[in-house]
Amino acid sequence: xxxxxTQNLIDHPYYExxxxxxxxxxxxxxxxxxxxxxxxxxFCDLPGIPWPFTVHDLLAYIDHILxxxxxxxxxxxxxxxxxxxxxxxxxIIIRNVIGIPKSWEPGLSYYSVFLHAGIIMLGSQxxxxxxxxxxxxxxxxxxxxxxxxxxxxxxxSRIFKLDDSLAGLLSAGFSMCGVTALVATAPMVRAKNxxxxxxxxxxxxxxxxxxxxxPPIARIFEITQSSFGVISATGVPNSAQVIASGFMxxxxxxxxxxxxxxxxxxxxxxxxxxxxxLTMTKDVLQAERINIWQIVREKFPVYVxxxxxxxxxxxxxxxxxxxxxxxxxxxxxxxSLSFVGxxxxxxxxxxxxxxxxxxxxGYVGGSVKLLLALLVIITLMKYGFIE
Amino acid sequence: MDEKxxxxxxxxxxxxxxxxxxxxxxxxxxxxxxIAIVLALGxxxxxxxxxxxxxx
Numbered sequence: 465x466x467x468x469x470t471q472n473l474i475d476h477p478y479y480e481x482x483x484x485x486x487x488x489x490x491x492x493x494x495x496x497x498x499x500x501x502x503x504x505x506x507f508c509d510l511p512g513i514p515w516p517f518t519v520h521d522l523l524a525y526i527d528h529i530l531x532x533x534x535x536x537x538x539x540x541x542x543x544x545x546x547x548x549x550x551x552x553x554x555x556i557i558i559r560n561v562i563g564i565p566k567s568w569e570p571g572l573s574y575y576s577v578f579l580h581a582g583i584i585m586l587g588s589q590x591x592x593x594x595x596x597x598x599x600x601x602x603x604x605x606x607x608x609x610x611x612x613x614x615x616x617x618x619x620x621s622r623i624f625k626l627d628d629s630l631a632g633l634l635s636a637g638f639s640m641c642g643v644t645a646l647v648a649t650a651p652m653v654r655a656k657n658x659x660x661x662x663x664x665x666x667x668x669x670x671x672x673x674x675x676x677x678x679p680p681i682a683r684i685f686e687i688t689q690s691s692f693g694v695i696s697a698t699g700v701p702n703s704a705q706v707i708a709s710g711f712m713x714x715x716x717x718x719x720x721x722x723x724x725x726x727x728x729x730x731x732x733x734x735x736x737x738x739x740x741x742l743t744m745t746k747d748v749l750q751a752e753r754i755n756i757w758q759i760v761r762e763k764f765p766v767y768v769x770x771x772x773x774x775x776x777x778x779x780x781x782x783x784x785x786x787x788x789x790x791x792x793x794x795x796x797x798x799x800s801l802s803f804v805g806x807x808x809x810x811x812x813x814x815x816x817x818x819x820x821x822x823x824x825x826g827y828v829g830g831s832v833k834l835l836l837a838l839l840v841i842i843t844l845m846k847y848g849f850i851e
Numbered sequence: 852m853d854e855k856x857x858x859x860x861x862x863x864x865x866x867x868x869x870x871x872x873x874x875x876x877x878x879x880x881x882x883x884x885x886i887a888i889v890l891a892l893g894x895x896x897x898x899x900x901x902x903x904x905x906x907x
Contacts, residue, residue, distance in 0.1 A: 580887035770888035787902040
């Protein structure tokens with residue numbers, strides 16, 4: 465009876481509302497961080513908004529003053545400083561060189577809202593024929609990479625003699641979309657708090673390296689925009705970094721990366737279950753009867769539904785061309801805000817915090833996956849299987 | 852025996868703490884998703900409406 469009345473209380477809408485309030489910082493705490501993100505993004509360069517001084521203008525001016533290298537400017541033409549690179553670099557520099565006040569932190573935690581809203585609006589840039597163009601092969605590559613990487617990381621963790629929980633976390637972080645997948649898998653593999661922090665540090669730091677080195681490497685191999693989008697979505701761990709590295713390479717690469725990454729996000733519940741069955745011992749599996757449907761429901765990222773709605777509406781030609789063009793602009797604003805927020809949240813000291821053994825295992829596994837993704841996609845591109 | 856029970860209890864406490872913490876993070880992530888859906892669909896609707904009204 466007592467249990468039932470407690471359950472009734474928990475299910476009560478008022479309790480649910482309070483529970484939501486306890487995890488979501490209110491506007492009073494969040495506005496400094498949100499305002500900082502907006503002001504910094506404005507100074508970085510938001511398309512369509514006339515602003516007298518932006519970092520992009522400054523770099524273009526420096527390029528104009530400096531003698532050209534092979535007829536091209538250093539920052540804009542050669543180093544490809546577009547809005548993604550500028551927003552991220554400015555955020556990282558402010559965080560790690562100047563430092564940020566504590567009052568910014570609650571607002572900065574909203575950066576994923578902007579990222580997810582941007583991904584939803586990405587649906588307006590895609591038609592059904594774009595998905596057909598990507599083809600079933602891309603879907604197969606992605607599914608194989610998600611489950612293959614998960615299994616490979618569990619195997620690698622055994623070689624490095626890592627704890628099963630940490631193995632599960634690294635496996636989730638590197639095989640699917642980084643931090644979100646890692647947090648979703650944590651309770652299933654019975655991870656400790658410090659292991660979660662450790663795995664997040666390893667995944668995020670590896671993602672940062674990927675984001676920086678992948679576009680220049682791809683330019684050496686003259687990889688097409690579409691193929692780079694697929695490489696980015698299969699090789700880079702975190703969603704934000706997938707989108708960032710894609711747009712660093714080019715607008716079309718960013719679009720493809722975002723689209724393919726949606727498939728990876730959808731696989732979180734299945735991937736988490738797969739890792740659970742791989743890492744837990746037979747005794748645990750027999751003792752615990754898990755509800756698969758409940759896990760799928762709990763772990764499914766609901767913003768994918770928003771993407772499907774916008775994409776579906778675009779496929780049905782609900783939006784005329786000028787509206788699609790305006791949506792592209794708004795999408796870039798949202799991504800700019802999220803990249804500034806991501807940069808402001810990137811602590812470079814996290815790499816040191818992660819320690820050596822797990823970091824090596826993560827980096828070795830992540831590098832193998834990235835190289836394999838590059839190799840597979842370049843081969844398929846050469847033989848004309850993908851564009 | 853007591854030591855073993857204490858250790859099991861401590862382990863259980865640690866697990867409960869982690870479960871509560873990850874549940875909190877999952878809830879935050881879910882709320883963020885809802886806000887993102889409202890923000891993006893709202894923006895799409897406004898842009899579509901403005902276009903329909905011939906603003907651009």
